[in-house]
Amino acid sequence: MAEPRRDATSRVADLLSSPLVNGVFGFIGVATPLVGWLGDSISLHAVVVVETALVLLLVTGHIWMRRVYITLRRANNRNMDDAKYFDLVRSQLERELISDFGEIADGHLQVYAGEVPRLSVLLFQSLIDSGTEPQRVLAADLTTNPNLLTQRREYLAVNRRLIEAGGTINRLFIAYAADLVREDYARALLQLVNHHRSLGVTCGIAVRDRLRADQAVDFVVVSRAAVLVEEDQGDADYTRGRSSVYFKQVDRWTGRFESIWGHGAGAAPFVLQAYEAVARPMLDAAAWDEAKAAEAVERL
Numbered sequence: 001m002a003e004p005r006r007d008a009t010s011r012v013a014d015l016l017s018s019p020l021v022n023g024v025f026g027f028i029g030v031a032t033p034l035v036g037w038l039g040d041s042i043s044l045h046a047v048v049v050v051e052t053a054l055v056l057l058l059v060t061g062h063i064w065m066r067r068v069y070i071t072l073r074r075a076n077n078r079n080m081d082d083a084k085y086f087d088l089v090r091s092q093l094e095r096e097l098i099s100d101f102g103e104i105a106d107g108h109l110q111v112y113a114g115e116v117p118r119l120s121v122l123l124f125q126s127l128i129d130s131g132t133e134p135q136r137v138l139a140a141d142l143t144t145n146p147n148l149l150t151q152r153r154e155y156l157a158v159n160r161r162l163i164e165a166g167g168t169i170n171r172l173f174i175a176y177a178a179d180l181v182r183e184d185y186a187r188a189l190l191q192l193v194n195h196h197r198s199l200g201v202t203c204g205i206a207v208r209d210r211l212r213a214d215q216a217v218d219f220v221v222v223s224r225a226a227v228l229v230e231e232d233q234g235d236a237d238y239t240r241g242r243s244s245v246y247f248k249q250v251d252r253w254t255g256r257f258e259s260i261w262g263h264g265a266g267a268a269p270f271v272l273q274a275y276e277a278v279a280r281p282m283l284d285a286a287a288w289d290e291a292k293a294a295e296a297v298e299r300l
Helices: 008-016 019-038 044-068 083-105 115-130 146-150 153-164 183-199 251-261 268-284 290-299
Strands: 108-112 136-142 168-175 202-207 218-222 226-232 242-246
Touching (some): 108 115, 115 153, 115 226, 115 242, 136 251, 153 168, 153 183, 183 202, 183 268, 183 290, 202 251, 218 251, 268 290
Parallel strands (some): 168 202
Antiparallel strands (some): 226 242
16 A cells, blocks of 8 residues: 655654754754854844744744654663563564554554454444534445344444434445355344344445455445445454554545445345345245245345
8 A cells, every 4th residue: 555645744743853953953052152152243132033043943843743743651671570571572562552653643543353343333432422524324244144243232332322313324234145045144134134223224235246346345434534444354253353444535435335335226225125025024934945035136
């Protein structure tokens, strides 16, 4: 991925924090009164003006640095039982922390395994708390196992809170045609749909076999502010999985979702209704017919 373009704020911050620039300021600050003292070519008034300007620049730089950068106290090894060992651990943790802060400063954050559901909840809750408009979430789920989504209790709870706060959620379940014709999958999927509808979520489905590779992606668009992209799908125990959050160029993900969701009679909620019209009666009657289900899926 190409490195994000640095904005004017980042460039100014880098300039003000540059050791070379601060060294030049310091040198001028020392040299100016010295030159004025050694010779008569510089008046006292000029020395005061230069020194005042340098002080203002240094104070401004200090204030700017406090606004742009986080200041953390470095741990001291003097009170540790094994100072050398502690320093090795501390330096590794510091590198990881700096790397994470560098990523998020550029509008990107990567999380792994058990951090993914926690971050999902944070993104939803932040949307509620911030009052960002629109209060809308667009979620595309690669639904290989519907039961995984029913186990994310905190995530489902924050979905409910968002809707109760006046927000909306459109959730698109992306399923393989071969899965949609299976009785066990259809039962689990429609139970999942029932649960999400009970929360107030608008549900739809899309057949994964008919999507382009760039559309068959698991992602959640949070308003116009962020998008969470699942790059490696997690499991039930969250022992694996990898996702990225992007805070820039969110609109292109919104466009991607809308291209799959569709419009009018061909929109994903109507596709789901067409599937339900065939699948639910067979499930209710315990008379599943795979051939009939396959025929229905072919028409979607």
